[in-house]
Amino acid sequence: MLTLYSTQSSGNSYKVRLMLARLARAFRLVEVDIFAGENRTPEFLAMNPEGRVPLLAVGGRMLAESNAILFYLADGTPFLPEDPFERAETLRWMFFEQNSHEPGIATARFWLRQVRGGRDLRTHDVDRWMEEGYAALRVMERHLEGRRFFVGDRPTIADIALYAHTHVAEEGDFSLAALPHVRAWLARVAAEPGHVDMDWRPAAAAA
Numbered sequence: 001m002l003t004l005y006s007t008q009s010s011g012n013s014y015k016v017r018l019m020l021a022r023l024a025r026a027f028r029l030v031e032v033d034i035f036a037g038e039n040r041t042p043e044f045l046a047m048n049p050e051g052r053v054p055l056l057a058v059g060g061r062m063l064a065e066s067n068a069i070l071f072y073l074a075d076g077t078p079f080l081p082e083d084p085f086e087r088a089e090t091l092r093w094m095f096f097e098q099n100s101h102e103p104g105i106a107t108a109r110f111w112l113r114q115v116r117g118g119r120d121l122r123t124h125d126v127d128r129w130m131e132e133g134y135a136a137l138r139v140m141e142r143h144l145e146g147r148r149f150f151v152g153d154r155p156t157i158a159d160i161a162l163y164a165h166t167h168v169a170e171e172g173d174f175s176l177a178a179l180p181h182v183r184a185w186l187a188r189v190a191a192e193p194g195h196v197d198m199d200w201r202p203a204a205a206a207a
Contacts, residue, residue: 001026001027001028002026002027003030004017004030004055005054005056006032007033007039007053007054009198010054012066013066014198015067015070015161016066016073018195019069021195021202022192023077024194029201029202032044032053035114039052039053050064056069056072058072067157070094070157071091071157074157078154079160081151086152086156089150090157094157094158094161097161100132104128104131108129108172108173109168110172112126112171129172130174133169133174137169137176138179140162140166140185141180144185149189155189163186166182
């Protein structure tokens, strides 16, 4: 059985839990409290030297990086297109998520919502996060005009990757009010069969 090392409030961890739920895959869930330093213990660093979650144990091997895990889980499923161009386009949006979207939106949420006193600690970074985050959201808004999902006519792991941080962007002080196509896309993703929210924990899989 797969084992997922995850932090419940982490958008990157949520990506993987959501993917597993959408695929109805059984897995063992291990909560890692990053605020208590559980990701920096010798035992965890032996599994992932970067000390980051999520981390997926596959047999005796460990796979890190949320989007790499999504790619692994989606192989052979409709979430990863077989058409070479659409497959590359899926990866394109996942690279966008990591390079242009997450650095502003996810970082702002982490420091402004989850770290006590984070706004005061990183006050000089807030304007940059807002600029980068809104720039990424505007790219998404333009792309989604006339489209239901990011690649093709059905959800892919690109949608899973981008949904995770976008649906909680307001927790990082971003407003989605002026982004009707993004908001409609969020609703479509949430309406898909097997969707779970960020608080979801499979009771039988919890450790």
